[in-house]
Amino acid sequence: MTKIVTSLSGHLRLLKKRTYQTAVLLLMSCIMGGFKVARAQDLNKKFTVINRIISLDRKSGVVHLNKAEGAGIAWINGQVFDKGVIEFDVKGKDEFQGSFLGIAFHGVNDSIYESVYFRPFNFRSTDLGRKSHAVQYIALPGYDWPKLRTGFPNQFEQLVLPAPDPNQWFHVKIIVAGELVSVYVNNSKRPALKVKSLTRTGGKMIGYWVGNGADGNWRNLKISSE
Incomplete structure (x- = not known):
């Protein structure tokens, strides 16, 4: 029983860690995507591109x-x-x-x-x-x-x-x-x-x-x- 509880605790910690890492990656992706959109909008204000x-x-x-x-x-x-x-x-x-x-x-x-x-x-x-x-x-x-x-x-x-x-x-x-x-x-x-x-x-x-x-x-x- 103790081994089962220990194993479950380990899996939960791993799951939390992966969830955290995924959330961080998603956040960074959103931030970088926002930067790219902002930069594109800035360039569109500065230039009319043909x-x-x-x-x-x-x-x-x-x-x-x-x-x-x-x-x-x-x-x-x-x-x-x-x-x-x-x-x-x-x-x-x-x-x-x-x-x-x-x-x-x-x-x-x-x-x-x-x-x-x-x-x-x-x-x-x-x-x-x-x-x-x-x-x-x-x-x-x-x-x-x-x-x-x-x-x-x-x-x-x-x-x-x-x-x-x-x-x-x-x-x-x-x-x-x-x-x-x-x-x-x-x-x-x-x-x-x-x-x-x-x-x-x-x-x-x-x-x-x-x-x-x-x-x-x-x-x-x-x-x-x-």
């Missing part, structure tokens, strides 16, 4: 847009930009036709805007043709890259020298002054690309941009409007 999912690493400040078909934009709510300076660090990858990322500006909506973006997989290509397609300017809806490459070869896309490591962070400075758009990479004194704006959208939205099938990472965004 065709992507946005995430933010609060410790490093890195903004990430996931990979998906078609272009994607994360417009920054409450931020306006007409002319001035845009600076940021950006990181893509050396994946052929798999990394297109930059900034959209003068946005009216998800189909009317200008953009400067990079193709990191072309940075260090041994093919000179590909290498000259490293940085690109577009003005949608009328002037996407195929039309510009055919009608205005080597005017709205150029190589980047010295070529950054396509798998590492690089710094970008875009100066929009009147009709001129100048793009500097890694604090170079000479612009990698300098073009005349092809449109006047009247829009002032600005945000992170990725191309078809691409994801991307940004940090240290600074916008100085004039």
Whole structure:
């Protein structure tokens, strides 16, 4: 009889311990789930995201847009930009036709805007043709890259020298002054690309941009409007 009572007491203690552990795990799961919901709600307040999912690493400040078909934009709510300076660090990858990322500006909506973006997989290509397609300017809806490459070869896309490591962070400075758009990479004194704006959208939205099938990472965004 004593052995039976002892055995039952042991089982009860084990059951209580497991019940407690399960309750703790459930509580932690609810808390973490609440954090994730709160973070998602915070990001939805800060950004209007088109065709992507946005995430933010609060410790490093890195903004990430996931990979998906078609272009994607994360417009920054409450931020306006007409002319001035845009600076940021950006990181893509050396994946052929798999990394297109930059900034959209003068946005009216998800189909009317200008953009400067990079193709990191072309940075260090041994093919000179590909290498000259490293940085690109577009003005949608009328002037996407195929039309510009055919009608205005080597005017709205150029190589980047010295070529950054396509798998590492690089710094970008875009100066929009009147009709001129100048793009500097890694604090170079000479612009990698300098073009005349092809449109006047009247829009002032600005945000992170990725191309078809691409994801991307940004940090240290600074916008100085004039």
